[in-house]
Amino acid sequence: MSEGAWGKAFERLRAAAAGLPEVEESTWFGTPSLKVRKKSLVRVKDAETVVLMCPLEEKEMLLSAAPEIFYETDHYRGWPAILIRIHHIAPDELRHRLERAWRMQAPKRLVAALDRERESTSGS
Secondary structure, three states, rough: OOOHHHHHHHHHHHHHOOOOOOEEEEEOOOEEEEOOEEEEEEEEEEEEEEEEOOHHHHHHHHHHHOOEEEEOOHHHHHOOEEEEEEEHHHHHHHHHHHHHHHHHHHHHHHHHHHHHHHHHHHHO
């Protein structure tokens, strides 16, 4: 897959992940991905689809609530990952979903540090 084929999808992922600590660009199954401390968050599957890590308890809710955005194939059934039609998801929702994946994959201390930082900047 050429960069042109997945470039727009990956640009959306980069923008959505901005501000999440220690997120780095990598590859996963030969396609561009974002990881936190070598743990995968999301990867481009193809020009229209990304694979996002997602807690199993949220997955069914997302599949039911927005089937035009979220879906799965047999390959991902029972696995904590969900497929997203990248060009159908709003930027705020993508940012939220990426942060949920980050919180799932990042070390607890890193998550706690982000929460403390946000608390201190919110004037609490």
